[in-house]
Each structure stands twice: as structure tokens, then as C-alpha cells.
Amino acid sequence: MTISYLQFFAPIVLTTADQTIYTVPTNPTSNLLRGGRVRFANSSSSAVQVTAYAVPANAAPTSPGNVFAPNISVPINGFIDVDVPLLGPGDSIQALAGSNSAITMSAINGALFS
Secondary structure (H helix, E strand, C coil): CCCCCCCCCCCEECCCCCEEEEECCCCCCCCEEEEEEEEEEECCCCCEEEEEEEECCCCCCCCHHHEEEEEEEECCCCEEEEECCCECCCCEEEEEECCCCCEEEEEEEEEEEC
16 A cells, blocks of 8 residues: 655645635545645734634635634734644635735644545
8 A cells, every 4th residue: 555645735825815825635435534734824014803614515705604714813923833624525624814915824734544
């Protein structure tokens, strides 16, 4: 059996508009993202709020039941690491920041199991 490692998602600079960061592949239909962990790094000169959602397939991102990082304040030139809930096929991670071009979101852990 071969184990292949792939990048969860490339680092992305967040904006004030909600963005889909990663969607769990639907093939195979048994895919499950486990152990997901992301980093929000702030490169600006003021603290910036971040909100992230674990969105079920075909659901609205901003439903209160989907938020896993609610208005977290990322300090000046600092970072916050956050665990991502289990995600199934077609589920996605979506996020936005309180300021454009201040927050970089990076994957630091996570694996697909099926």
C-alpha cells in the first residue's frame, strides 16, 4: 500500500468577503477530513478579526451552526491556530477577515480518510 501526501490547500490571503478555502472531494463518497488545523497569521499593524465556517455540502456558510472560529482576534504580527471540525464529502471550509490583505490562512495539519 502506498501513502501519498498532498497539500491540504495553499496559503491564501483573506478578504472581507467570504471565500471558499477548501472543499472535501466527493469521490470517493466516504471521504472524511480529520485532524484539520489551520493558522491565521496577521501581517498588519493592528489586530484583525477572523471568522471561519465548516459548511455542510450545499448549505449557507453564515449559518450560526457552521461557525468554528467566531470573530477571533488575531494580534498584531501574530497568529492563531484553530482546529477544523470533521468534514465529509462536499463539505467546505470558508473564511473571511475584518480587513483586506491582513490575514494569511494556511493549512498546518489534516488528512483525508475514506
